[in-house]
Amino acid sequence: MRAWHSAALLLCCLFALPAVANSDEDGDGVPDFKDACPATPVGIAVSANGCAAEAASSDSGSHSAQAGSATALCMLTDQQTPYPADCSGAEVPKVYFEFASAYVSMESSALLARVAEQLKGQMVTIVLRGHTDIIGTSEANWHLSRERAENVAAVLSGDFGIERQRILLESFGASEPVASNETPIGRQQNRRVEILIHIE
Known part of the structure; x- marks a missing residue:
């Protein structure tokens, strides 16, 4: 009976990990591990980081202008300055990946x-x-980080019309974690491609 309980407990733990890593407590469609605003009220439109998007004006004359600003990104440059220069709340857009993918x-x-x-x-x-993340050899991780950057470049270029010559690639492997590699959620946060604006 004890062996059966142990097996059941092991199975529960194994199947619970993905659920924790992909949980979305506030139900806004942004997984908790990358949700900068984890308690967004139900029904509020959110941006990619899980925070409330700027509400569009109800005035029909300014609707199109407000809609544009609601989706605008305030990005960071590789010199850690905001882009555009007059925006506030700059963030680094990140593309996240599954393990070894x-x-x-x-x-x-x-x-x-x-x-x-x-x-x-x-x-x-x-x-x-x-x-x-830190799993794997340094060489394999360097190549995987390069492949991830290349695939993001291919989507930006092939699907969305950003000229390939305007895209620079950098590969860091597991050398620059943003979270602990000791937990599944931390490793998931580390499997990423960061998008910045290059300053000459």
């Missing part, structure tokens, strides 16, 4: 569409910085 998900494609829309008509260079 370089596949760009549909959710991430939606974020990349916003980035491309933000940069349409602006002749700026983008830096894509690829990262992995």
